Amino acid sequence: MSASPAQRLRENLTGVVSTAVTGIWLAAMFTGQDWWLAALLFGYVVVVPVTAMLFGDEDDVEEWWDGADEHAEQSRAGPEDEDTTDALDTLRDRYARGDLTDEQFERKLERLLESESLEDVADRAARERRAADHEHDSREAERE
CATH class of the missing domain: 1.20.58 (Methane Monooxygenase Hydroxylase; Chain G, domain 1)
Known part of the structure; x- marks a missing residue:
């Protein structure tokens, strides 16, 4: 069975959000908007990681969540x-x-x-x- 569009969107949401962030800041940059750098930084520092944590696959979630636990884990190792x-x-x-x-x-x-x-x-x-x-x-x- 093929996945519904909603399922495919959920599975690929991190990629979709990354593409949207890139499109927004590029459009702002090419149209001479002063806020394009803020959009780039906010998009990639906040929006994409939060999307990956909430909707990413297990690898994405582990990549973002494990960073906080890694130091504690290594200190116990x-x-x-x-x-x-x-x-x-x-x-x-x-x-x-x-x-x-x-x-x-x-x-x-x-x-x-x-x-x-x-x-x-x-x-x-x-x-x-x-x-x-x-x-x-x-x-x-x-x-x-």
């Missing part, structure tokens, strides 16, 4: 969570800047999520250190 969060934030930033294509972003995200946690790496390093110490002790015992 342990050191291994901070490194994973930093790597994920860096990946998101590079994708948002357009440094990565969709395919590159997805591939790197998969790799990041499949990689070992820092705790796993620390455990493996400790095991390797114990094995090396044990081997060293065995050699010392053989020499005596």
